Ligand SMILES: NC(=O)C1=CN([C@@H]2O[C@H](COP(=O)(O)OP(=O)(O)OC[C@H]3O[C@@H](n4cnc5c(N)ncnc54)[C@H](OP(=O)(O)O)[C@@H]3O)[C@@H](O)[C@H]2O)[C@@H](O)CC1
């Protein structure tokens with residue numbers, strides 16, 4: 534954001550003007566014209582607050598402003614002067630139906646003082662609507678960590694670009710709905726929010742192999758592979774084949790069950806190993822003898838042992854936090870930094886799952902999943918995701934793009950399936 538700000542085609546005061554105006558507009562649309570209290574800190578986040586106060590006043594909203602100390606930047610001083618109205622000390626500010634937190638944004642370096650964070654929490658809890666400017670104060674922008682107590686907001690208005698904290702736990706759970714205000718700058722880079730994927734078209738002369746063969750290696754619990762293989766079939770693979778020693782119930786008839794099949798078969802678009810694998814590390818070893826692209830999920834991740842074994846494997850791995858720690862140990866830094874370090878160590882595309890799923894590539898690209906419903910947290914949904922990614926990979930998408938697309942589609946399928954869905958229901962929405 535700092536380099537985007539420096540390269541901005543307009544003056545910084547104009548950016549602040551746009552930020553404050555967008556904040557006022559978003560708060561007004563969200564809460565309606567109810568009496569508002571703006572809490573303004575010493576930096577430019579506070580400056581945005583003074584601008585927003587001026588706009589709300591122009592829109593005939595009843596506005597009060599409470600400040601935490603004096604403005605410390607030229608921009609904030611100018612915005613404070615342009616407000617021109619009364620300024621209360623934050624310690625005695627009375628509650629209001631709409632509270633807008635402009636204490637700290639991206640410049641926060643340490644936790645708020647106890648008295649300030651308690652005051653903020655008290656005012657937020659007694660408000661009908663609580664809105665945060667850029668970030669709730671106390672959130673660390675880069676890591677999503679909480680540097681001090683952070684109350685739950687209803688709306689967070691981010692400026693210019695989402696920061697990592699808007700998509701990382703625990704911070705994202707405090708933000709309520711997150712909206713992005715266009716203030717005329719963009720922050721381009723290898724970190725981005727995953728958007729709706731462009732899926733490969735089906736060629737007019739396609740046949741089942743050209744559309745992608747997914748070959749699945751089953752283990753001790755075939756039900757999990759039934760979910761994954763069904764998901765692969767429903768995600769546009771031309772052919773899904775399951776190698777199994779005993780018939781698996783519940784698979785669509787179009788999914789072919791075979792005994793052994795050669796894993797060097799060049800028609801295999803993607804191998805899938807892990808769902809329901811159990812204690813059969815030899816199946817992972819077998820998969821690693823194949824040079825075909827692969828998705829390694831669930832128990833298979835635990836059998837990898839050394840991440841370097843995945844180098845040159847053209848693999849996507851899909852660990853949740855437990856599986857991630859088993860394979861990579863306790864890595865330092867934020868979840869984003871850990872995911873990237875894991876991708877670099879393994880040479881694999883890492884889908885680090887959770888409420889804040891990330892997709893990391895060894896070359897430094899990092900996709901942040903848009904929020905997905907919490908009701909995805911049930912058994913079997915990970916198997917479905919693994920099958921989806923395998924199908925997209927077999928359809929010819931590169932590993933990173935296939936993983937991002939799978940994650941995005943999985944979240945949207947869950948939204949459509951609704952709160953009492955089970956993993957099997959997701960299949961109907963792919
Ligand atoms: N990027 C853009 O394009 C645009 C950015 N804009 C806005 O600017 C915001 C960033 O502004 P910012 O850099 O001035 O930082 P901000 O969050 O206001 O805080 C810094 C101040 O707080 C202080 N301080 C820090 N921690 C503290 C603590 N725990 N307790 C007490 N004090 C503490 C710190 O003091 P210091 O530690 O340096 O002494 C400093 O004085 C950004 O979030 C967005 O809202 C928009 O206007 C439009 C364009």
Ligand SMILES: [K+]
Nearest residue numbers: 634637666668
């Ligand atoms: K804030």
